[in-house]
Amino acid sequence: MIRNYFKIAWRNLLKNNFYAAISIIGLTIGLGVGILILIWIQDELDYDKFFEDSGQIYRVNIDGKMGDNSFYAGYTPPPAGAALVDNFPEVESYTRIYRPNADVIESKTIDGQHLFNETDIYAVDPNFLEFLTYPLAKGDPKTCLQQANSIVITPQIAEKYFGKKDPMGEILYYGKDKQPLKVTGVLEDLTKLQATVKFDILMPVQNFDEVAYFNWSWVWLNMATYVKLTDQAAKDPDVLANLESKFPEMLKTQAASAFERIGQPYEQFQKNGNYWDIHLQPLNDIHLRSGEIVSAISDQGDIQNIYIFGLIAFFIIVLACVNFTNLATAQANKRCKEIGIRKVLGSQRGQLIRQFLAEAFLYTIISALFAVLLVAWILPFFNSLSGKTISFYSIFSNGIWLILLGLTVLTAFLAGIYPAFYLTAFKPITVLKGSVSSMKTGFLRNGLIVFQFVIAIVMVISTIVVFTQLRYTQQRNLGYDKENVLIINNTEKLDAGVESFRQEIAALPNVINATSSTGIFTKGSFGDFYVPQTTETDRPVAKDISLSSYLVDDHFIPTLNIDIEKGRGFDARFNDSLSVVINAAAAKQIGWENPIGQKIRYPGGNMEYYTVIGVVKDFHLEFLHSSILPFALFSKTSKSYDTGVSFITLKYISGDTKKLIATIENKWKNYQQVVPFEYSFLNDDLNAAYQSERQLASLFGLLTALSIFVACLGLFGLVAFTAQQRTKEIGIRKILGARVSGIVKLLSKDFLRLVIIALVVASPIAWLFMNHWLQDFAYRINIPWWAFVVAGILALGIALVTVSFQAIKAALANPVKSLRTE
Known part of the structure; x- marks a missing residue:
């Protein structure tokens, strides 16, 4: 009996090959995305589990x-x-x-x-x-x-x-x-x-x-x-x-x-x-549930991404199942006669349900095989987007293949359950009389189309917001000049030659300035806590304050064009070994209205007092995820600290950068023949800090494109079926003088109306979702109104192209042939 079910299902597939192809392509993409996300999630969940006694x-x-x-x-x-x-x-x-x-x-x-x-x-x-x-x-x-x-x-x-x-x-x-x-x-x-x-x-x-x-x-x-x-x-x-x-x-x-x-x-x-x-x-x-826990040695992800991409994969599979359901119910009138005759000849409803489910399983099994091939083809591209090195053979390990089998069965069930029960519910007399109403199936199809485009539009809006936030992080004024800034690493290896090397570099024609420091943006800093004092009593005036810090020379502030709000920066004409420059956030937290001349005491070492000589505007050290914290610059002449790390940072004029680097490298070799010359550009370092967000945006973009494609694939099939069902009507309209544009409008307006409804439903959902995502950023964009406009225009445009292709094809058909179809 099962063999017979699948034999009939195969014949129906060949008979309705156009709609079968649309369903299989949709299911292939849905299952392919499901497999990709599944092995990505498995890869994320497997961190550190290979250790013995990891629990x-x-x-x-x-x-x-x-x-x-x-x-x-x-x-x-x-x-x-x-x-x-x-x-x-x-x-x-x-x-x-x-x-x-x-x-x-x-x-x-x-x-x-x-x-x-x-x-x-x-x-x-x-x-x-x-x-x-x-x-x-x-x-x-x-x-x-x-x-x-x-x-x-x-x-x-x-x-x-x-x-x-x-x-x-x-x-x-x-x-x-x-x-x-x-x-x-x-x-x-x-x-x-x-x-x-x-x-x-x-x-x-x-x-x-x-x-x-x-x-x-x-x-x-x-x-x-x-x-x-x-x-x-x-x-x-x-x-x-x-x-x-x-x-x-x-x-x-x-x-x-x-x-x-x-x-x-x-x-x-x-x-x-x-x-x-x-x-x-x-x-x-540690990998997925570290939240705000800071660590420079651990690869820490975010469990929220697991939920997000798992949900997206589920919805794309559902979109593919919706396509199958829509096309199956759209053909209800054709299949109803078949069902009516079968029932008259003695078929039980349970047998018919199993027949329809067998068709769904056949479609899904074929799609699953194609999905595996799709994954093999797209996996290298997916790895480059996600920063992973996932092997194709991971599908067949760690029980993934069992989950894949379960996913295939679930997809077949989701795709076939409604058509199976709906189409087998009609009474044979009603069916054979040709009095089956399409109102119920039409309402369902419209609802499913809206559902598909709600998902697609939410993803489009989300992708726009993610990319806009990324652009904002890259373009925001960080409080210093990041363009044309070169960082030379490991300059502590120059020992006493650091200052001479810096001076030689600063004297180069296309170098504006150069500075030496123990830290630089994205390269880390040292931190400690201090006790603010008053100059009159040398008694604490506020709670202890924690400060992240660099040791810098007197060229640091002018080289990076950091604005001084009050006082001055370090100056070689003064003895600044016990001086400190703080940022505005530190002054605010302490509560100093006039910080210049005030002191902070370091409760370690020799209990030194540092006098505030300047206040700089707040600047960002690394990421925009966290707010600006109290920060301090200490002079390199200070004897209280020894970080063992040094960088030389230079600001240069745009031009032949390769020649400049080669010149600096030659000078490096004059001072240090053993340690290799290494450098980076500040802009590149800052961009690298948002690598995970870029990967997230790229994956969002890929999945958004696939979700739109799947949604439009179903829409394409439905329009084709609608045009086929109304072939005689279209022929009569053309004979009576209807224009091609009028027929296109006739076939398109109902579908485009559904896309507009989807936009209205999707907009608040997308706003809530992305507003929650943006809360992880201390400095974030406001969700732009134009994101909803762009998403709406994009959805309507793609839907219009999809609908118009079939509508124009139907409108241009010979009306004589159209009238001979019945």
Whole structure:
């Protein structure tokens, strides 16, 4: 019987091949999008699940507040891990990651010297590869990081320095001191792993004196700490909650001496309204559920994108199912006679329902096969848009193929269920008399067309808003000059030659100015907290304030054209070693109406007082997602800080940029023959900061185009069917003198009216959706009214073209042939 169902379904497919093709194309696109989004979602959900005991591993985060500034970060002080293990039996072990500054790695082989700047170097505890089980191609995870002179590298680094030679046991030289390190392990290719933390090189943390130096500190937040809990603590939410409830009491004991040492008694710190709490975050939640948690080493996505694209994929599949349903019900009059005869000959309604569902399954199975081929073809393009490296073969792994099978069955059911039950409900006498009304099916088809275009228009408006917000972030005045700005990295490697090198560059004909600083926009800053004072009493006048900062020379402000609101910038004619320039946000938060001459005290080091000599207008450090925070510029002559990082930033005149870079590189080699010359353009760095938003916009654009195509495909089929049904009417109208334009209007107006209704329904939905999305940006656009106009014109235009193609074809047909059709 089942074989017979499918045989009849195949005959009907061949008989109605035009409408079958439209249905199959729509279902193919719907299922293809579903598969793409499905493997994308699976890729996102798989992060960190390859680690052994990943369900028991947690990252230690810190939630802090100083004055009016609060933060939540995936960092901890160095002693946090040991303190948790020592104080709580629920914590079995810990491991830590420290990211040092970029440095030079060198190898000496028979092929010559190979020397590069490496940025993805992580310093880790000896148990790191036992704790986080990154797969090793060579080496023992228990021993490869035990010795201080050991180093573990990726296959890419191995080939970079040693070619095809086995790197095990070879020597790499690290840093300006050329510390010899023996290769004791080679990792598998990490680019193929879904890990939130990826790197090129691992070194033992004991090589870095700053970590050991700050092992007393509970305010030096430069370590990422992971802990492994007992199985019971990890699985029982009550045990985990009870564990976290004990952390504040531990901090009072553990952090007290550290806060006392920096002049901030912990109890007083808390009484001032501040807090310093630690929390545990499941390893498997880090990638998608980190929200506002700051981390420079973790690849953190957003669970909201999973929901958004999952919903979009579902709706595109529904659009394809709507096409099938519309075309099936449109042909109700044809199929009703068939059903009536079958019923008269003894067919039961259940048999007929199974027949229609078999047709839907046949269409969907064919579409699913084509969808897999479509995915194979489009996947490279999809990867380039999404920034992924998803393999086509992932469809056949991790149970994806089972989900695909379920998706196919669900699609067939959604597409076929209404036609099956609706068409088999007619009484045979009514059908054979030819008195079946098309009112019910017409109302349903109109409703489904509106539904299709509501989805398409919402996506068009959303895409316009996303791209407009991206353009706004790129064009907004950031408070400094970002055009024609070149950043030279690693200038700390020039040692005492930094200033001479800067002066030589500044003297070049097409260089306007050049400045040296420990940080630059998008490249990070250092932060600490301070106590505002009054010049009269040297007593605190406000709560502690947290400041992000750079150490800069006297050329920084003029080079980047930062506006000074009050006072002055740094000047070589003055001794500014204990001076500070703050931004307007810092002055406002402290409450100073006239900040010039006021002081802030640094409660660490030698408890220095810094006098405010200037206030600059607020400028954005990196992203527009967050509001402008208090910021300070300290002079490079200050002895209170040593960040170990330096950049030279220069403003140049547009022209032969390649020649300028070549000239600067030659000058670099006069000062530093070992460290490679590296640079970037500030504009490029700022654009890179919004890579995820651009990927989101690109995916939105692709899915929007597909949704419009699917919607118009169904509309095309319906217009063709309508024209076919009204062939005789059109012929009579033409004989009676109707023009082509009139016939086109006759066939088009009802469909275009439905698109207008869809625009009215879609507009408030799109506004609510995008208004919610824009809340993630501290500096955002207002949703532009013209987005709705453009979406409406686009939808009407595409629908008009779609409808007109068939309408004109019908209107131009020979009326004599039209009248002979019946």
